[in-house]
Amino acid sequence: MKWTSGLSGYVEISLWGKNPERVLNMALSRGISIWDIRLQEDKHYQLKVSLGGYRAFRLLVRRSACKVKIRQKRGLPFFLMRAKRRKVLVLGTFFFCLALYVLSSFVWFIEVKGNEEVATELILERAAEHGLEKGVPKASFEKNKLAEKLLLEITELSWVGIHVQGTKIIIEVAEKTLLPSDEENKPADLIARVGGKIEELLVLKGIPLVQEGDQVRKGQTLILGLVYSEINISETGEISPAGEAQIVRAKGLVRAQVLRSNVGTCPLQEKTVWDTGVEKKAVFLKFKDKEIYLKGTGENPFVKYRLVRQAKPLFVFKGRNLLGPVELVSIIYKEQICEIREWGIEGAYQEAARRAQDLVWAEVPVQYKVISQRLEPLTGREKGVIVVRYILETIEEIGTYRF
Numbered sequence: 001m002k003w004t005s006g007l008s009g010y011v012e013i014s015l016w017g018k019n020p021e022r023v024l025n026m027a028l029s030r031g032i033s034i035w036d037i038r039l040q041e042d043k044h045y046q047l048k049v050s051l052g053g054y055r056a057f058r059l060l061v062r063r064s065a066c067k068v069k070i071r072q073k074r075g076l077p078f079f080l081m082r083a084k085r086r087k088v089l090v091l092g093t094f095f096f097c098l099a100l101y102v103l104s105s106f107v108w109f110i111e112v113k114g115n116e117e118v119a120t121e122l123i124l125e126r127a128a129e130h131g132l133e134k135g136v137p138k139a140s141f142e143k144n145k146l147a148e149k150l151l152l153e154i155t156e157l158s159w160v161g162i163h164v165q166g167t168k169i170i171i172e173v174a175e176k177t178l179l180p181s182d183e184e185n186k187p188a189d190l191i192a193r194v195g196g197k198i199e200e201l202l203v204l205k206g207i208p209l210v211q212e213g214d215q216v217r218k219g220q221t222l223i224l225g226l227v228y229s230e231i232n233i234s235e236t237g238e239i240s241p242a243g244e245a246q247i248v249r250a251k252g253l254v255r256a257q258v259l260r261s262n263v264g265t266c267p268l269q270e271k272t273v274w275d276t277g278v279e280k281k282a283v284f285l286k287f288k289d290k291e292i293y294l295k296g297t298g299e300n301p302f303v304k305y306r307l308v309r310q311a312k313p314l315f316v317f318k319g320r321n322l323l324g325p326v327e328l329v330s331i332i333y334k335e336q337i338c339e340i341r342e343w344g345i346e347g348a349y350q351e352a353a354r355r356a357q358d359l360v361w362a363e364v365p366v367q368y369k370v371i372s373q374r375l376e377p378l379t380g381r382e383k384g385v386i387v388v389r390y391i392l393e394t395i396e397e398i399g400t401y402r403f
Contacts, residue, residue, distance in 0.1 A: 109167060256396070
């Protein structure tokens, strides 16, 4: 195929009849541009003829005992003719390409790399305060100045680099190596993490404000973080602190008997709904009442579903819409299944007990000793609902620090 034929246009034709070779030779001798000649099994010739030479070739065919049929029309002239008849399609393609060009000049993705201790949300929040966020023009901020501002505001960072990759901005950071703080010497009182009855009290540093057998409430001070330089002993044998008080970090062991309880419910007939994992996503541009889909369609293929919708305003610079109310909208249809489960009386009781136990054990620390545990059936307010109370008694360390 001649490389210029795409610009000038050509047709693919079939030639058959009596002595078609004579027609081909006559066309070549007259300078008609033909190429890619192939002989088919049914004595038909397939070839390509330039658009400018096709009329002359057709006159040769008419003077012979052959026939010709156009199979395809190719090249720029035919494309322009089709485009002229489909103005809406051409305009749509033009505006789509224009939208892609305009959208490529905005920031759509921001990634943070290199951070371990500093939260990604904090870096993104500080960057947004200085003009870098999703949907802003790439020309609206300077990388070097933004990196300097992030270094000044986030003291835990030692280096910040900002890289642009298309519509994606990568914020690469390096964190400072900080020496661990001396928490052991920081003054603090020892208070009760939960309420309970004190079973064991051992004071290593500080002044005890409770004693074994006392019932304490959550947040109550157990050991005060104070020590005195002197101690007075009265004639009756009573000991009292004296001298100058020093604020210290209270130390000690406080174990208490803790009572916890919670209620779990389960209906005899329960309706459960969950996601199947199958989903359909669509992305479109919304301008006033018009929607231009970039990915997928807005049709929902599921009978039961959960809809997740996110909208991001576009062309927003310094709080102003540059091209009017334009949004990039993402919708996800998540398929769901609904099931009616018949628990029965025994099954509902066991399930309600399990739910109550999960609620209680979620509050129990790692180290504990169980004293007792029991289940109590309760009368439910709703008909057909089983209610169970779970009661747990443990002995555990209840001390925690208040600075």
